[in-house]
Amino acid sequence: xxxxxxxxxxxxxxxxxxxxxxxxxxxxxxxxxxxxxxxxxxxxxxxxxxxxxxxxxxxxxxxxxxxxxxxxxxxxxxxxxxxxxxxxxxxxxxxxxxxxxxxxxxxxxxxxxxxxxxxxxxxxxxxxxxxxxxxxxxxxxxxxxxxxxxx
Numbered sequence: 001x002x003x004x005x006x007x008x009x010x011x012x013x014x015x016x017x018x019x020x021x022x023x024x025x026x027x028x029x030x031x032x033x034x035x036x037x038x039x040x041x042x043x044x045x046x047x048x049x050x051x052x053x054x055x056x057x058x059x060x061x062x063x064x065x066x067x068x069x070x071x072x073x074x075x076x077x078x079x080x081x082x083x084x085x086x087x088x089x090x091x092x093x094x095x096x097x098x099x100x101x102x103x104x105x106x107x108x109x110x111x112x113x114x115x116x117x118x119x120x121x122x123x124x125x126x127x128x129x130x131x132x133x134x135x136x137x138x139x140x141x142x143x144x145x146x147x148x149x150x151x
Contacts (some may be wrong), residue, residue: 023054
């Protein structure tokens with residue numbers, strides 16, 4: 001695992017919505033919850049928490065869709081690719097789908113969440129695993145450990 005060479009661009013499947021990250025991730029994750037399984041059509045969803053000031057939509061207009069507007073799941077309105085998540089009330093980071101970026105060689109999930117719902121055969125190389133989300137008091141340590149491992 002390492003840091004991506006920035007800035008780094010990406011796009012939805014059809015290419016109509018384009019994004020750019022200009023700040024390194026704060027944390028990388030794999031979520032095993034059944035909602036992410038259904039939205040991604042896979043065993044888990046991958047994400048990278050990007051500081052809000054280091055994320056931009058540079059072309060197109062994503063739409064909010066999914067089970068809850070408060071969850072802030074943003075999709076391409078044409079191909080319906082799930083691109084990023086901006087949860088309501090949280091303005092300091094954006095969870096992007098890293099597989100949409102032009103370069104994914106740097107990516108590896110550092111933590112996995114909702115391991116309580118993971119499919120029996122699904123594994124990740126994540127260094128930390130949580131039955132649900134990490135407790136709030138764990139985040140400072142996780143962010144520091146991730147930064148050290150990605151340096």
